[in-house]
Amino acid sequence: MKVVGLIIALLAGSLLVYATADFPPLGDPNSPASVHVSPRYIEKTMEETDVPNIVTSVLADYRGYDTMFETTVIFCAGVACFLLLRVYRREEPQERLYRHVLTGVTIHVKAGKLPPSPDFERIDSAWTPHDLIIKTICRLLIPFIQLFALYVIAHGHHSPGGGFQGGVMLGASVIVLAMSQDLRTAVRRLREKADALMCATGVFIYAGTGALCLLLGSNFLDYSALAPVLHVDPIMARSHGIFMVEVGVGVAVMGVMIWIYNNVSSMGKYDEGL
Amino acid sequence: MMGEFMQAVIAKYNYWIYITLMMIGLYAMIAKNNLIKKIVGMNIFQTAIILFYVSIGVKKGGTLPIVEHGHGAHAHAVHAADYLNPLPHVLMLTAIVVSVATLGVALALGVKVYREYQTLEEDEILARIREK
Numbered sequence: 467m468k469v470v471g472l473i474i475a476l477l478a479g480s481l482l483v484y485a486t487a488d489f490p491p492l493g494d495p496n497s498p499a500s501v502h503v504s505p506r507y508i509e510k511t512m513e514e515t516d517v518p519n520i521v522t523s524v525l526a527d528y529r530g531y532d533t534m535f536e537t538t539v540i541f542c543a544g545v546a547c548f549l550l551l552r553v554y555r556r557e558e559p560q561e562r563l564y565r566h567v568l569t570g571v572t573i574h575v576k577a578g579k580l581p582p583s584p585d586f587e588r589i590d591s592a593w594t595p596h597d598l599i600i601k602t603i604c605r606l607l608i609p610f611i612q613l614f615a616l617y618v619i620a621h622g623h624h625s626p627g628g629g630f631q632g633g634v635m636l637g638a639s640v641i642v643l644a645m646s647q648d649l650r651t652a653v654r655r656l657r658e659k660a661d662a663l664m665c666a667t668g669v670f671i672y673a674g675t676g677a678l679c680l681l682l683g684s685n686f687l688d689y690s691a692l693a694p695v696l697h698v699d700p701i702m703a704r705s706h707g708i709f710m711v712e713v714g715v716g717v718a719v720m721g722v723m724i725w726i727y728n729n730v731s732s733m734g735k736y737d738e739g740l
Numbered sequence: 741m742m743g744e745f746m747q748a749v750i751a752k753y754n755y756w757i758y759i760t761l762m763m764i765g766l767y768a769m770i771a772k773n774n775l776i777k778k779i780v781g782m783n784i785f786q787t788a789i790i791l792f793y794v795s796i797g798v799k800k801g802g803t804l805p806i807v808e809h810g811h812g813a814h815a816h817a818v819h820a821a822d823y824l825n826p827l828p829h830v831l832m833l834t835a836i837v838v839s840v841a842t843l844g845v846a847l848a849l850g851v852k853v854y855r856e857y858q859t860l861e862e863d864e865i866l867a868r869i870r871e872k
Contacts, residue, residue, distance in 0.1 A: 471771030479763040486759070491751035493800035495821050500799060504827045505820035512807055512818065520805040520826040521833065529830060536834040543841035547848040625806065630837045719837060726844035733851055 516705045517623045525628065526708040526715075530687040533711070534672050537718050541669045544722035548662070551734030563589045590648055590738045597646075604646035611639040619716045623705065629712035633668075633719025640720075641727045649732055649739025658728070658736065661721050668718025675710045687711075754795035761788035775853060775860045779846045786839045790832045797825035805829065 490497035507524050517523040525533050562575045564586040572589070580586055612635075619632030644652035676687040684691030689707025690700035698706065731739040749756070761784055768781025805826035807818055854860055857868045 468771045471767050474770060475763045475767040478766055479759050482755075482759045482762070486752055486755045489752065489755060491748075492754045492795060493798045495799045495802070497796065499796045499828065500820075500825045504825045507826055508805065508807075508820045508823050509818050518807040520807065520823065521829045524826050524830045525833065533834060536838060539838055540841045543838075543845050546845045550845075550848045550852050626804070628833070630833055634837065634840075722841060726841065726848075730844060730847050730851060733855070 514701065514704065515708065516701045517708060519623055519625065519628075521626075522622050522628050522708060522712070526711045527687075527689065527704055530676070530711070533715065534676065534687070537669055537672055537715050540722050541665050541718055544662075544665050544725040547726045547729045551729045553734045561591075563591055565589050588648075588650065592738075600646050604642050608639050608643055611642070612636060615639065615716075619712055620709075622712055623709065629715025630719055632712075633716035634723060636716065636720040637723025637727075640724050644727065644731070644739050649728065649736065652724075652739075653728065653736055656724060658725075661725050661728070664721035665718055665725060668714045668716070668721060671714030671717065672711050675707060675714065679707070754791070754798075758788045758792040758795070761785075761791065773862045775850050775862065776847075779843065779850065782846065783839065783843060786835070790835060790839075793828040793832050793835075797828035799824055 494500075507528060508520055511517060511520045511523045515523040515527050517527075561577075562579055563572055564575060564580055565572050567585055567587055573586075579588075615632045615635035617632075618627035618635060619629055622628035622632070640652055640656055643655065675689070678695075679688050679691040680686050682691040682695070687707075689704040691703075692707050693700045693703035696703050696706055728736060728739070765781045765783075765785030765788060768784065769778050772778050772781060799821065802822060802824045805823045807823070850860060853865065857865050859865060859868070
């Protein structure tokens with residue numbers, strides 16, 4: 467199998483090397499990819515959408531359908547992880563571990579669980595010693611990560627950024643919490659149901675913005691139809707429409723990243739994470 | 741003759757990088773025995789395609805695809821040659837996030853396989869299936 471694999475890989479590689487002779491060199495301004503559609507986007511983006519970041523305007527306006535279904539793909543991936551892994555059988559773990567907060571003594575509880583009390587805290591079975599530095603630094607950093615993520619989403623019109631990047635950062639901030647504390651702390655902050663609802667809400671905001679344009683008598687995802695509702699001119703309305711869509715993308719991506727992490731790291735039990 | 745050849749090779753170095761990465765990924769997907777290594781191979785493959793697309797968008801003398809002095813200076817014309825091609829960036833922006841999501845699904849399938857067969861090695865899984 468190894469030899470066959472090597473032969474196939476080398477064959478595919480040599481075919482591509484052969485085809486490279488017809489490709490334009492790196493940085494050629496007249497390469498076929500750069501002369502057909504993209505000049506139109508670059509030259510008209512300010513006139514038509516009032517968004518200086520061309521990537522954002524192409525992403526959410528010119529290619530709005532593409533991005534809508536990319537968001538749907540991400541949503542489907544989250545649902546697939548959930549359906550594959552989530553187990554609802556109440557299967558009691560073999561033993562639970564609790565640590566006495568003051569003395570640091572670990573006790574093993576064979577069956578059942580301790581009643582909640584401030585003296586004892588539940589710890590994971592694959593537990594590493596009390597990591598004060600990591601916990602404190604993460605607790606300090608998470609608000610700033612989230613603030614920066616919101617900035618990335620909101621400022622996507624003028625600087626590199628947008629819904630996908632900001633959504634991943636928001637998701638990462640909650641995943642950092644789950645990794646530095648434990649999964650139960652993160653799930654207490656953002657319940658599974660809320661998280662699933664968030665994924666669906668994001669896709670709904672995107673598709674709903676498109677449907678709103680349809681209801682206002684224009685094409686699906688043609689944001690200029692929103693102008694009478696937002697009390698701005700049609701070009702500015704497209705800019706605002708892009709922002710609404712980006713918020714939807716951000717919410718969906720954040721929810722899906724957390725959902726996938728929770729399901730994969732706890733093997734669907736939502737009990738002990740990484 | 742030799743100089744021309746070397747110039748042609750260097751002018752297209754982005755393609756050599758992506759072809760090498762793609763071959764590594766393809767080989768890992770076919771030849772590796774462990775399912776997680778196959779998934780990593782798939783990710784390397786995706787990265788190669790992302791590099792390919794992004795390198796296609798490069799223009800000599802072009803800057804980031806964000807219009808300078810966007811607001812308040814509507815009069816000046818925007819020239820396409822001054823900005824990188826935004827289209828590959830858009831396509832890859834979504835592809836990166838989708839690749840992370842598909843990685844999640846692939847890992848979920850791996851967890852499921854492990855639960856069923858207590859192994860992630862391909863030959864051992866096949867042996868267990870034949871036993872049944």
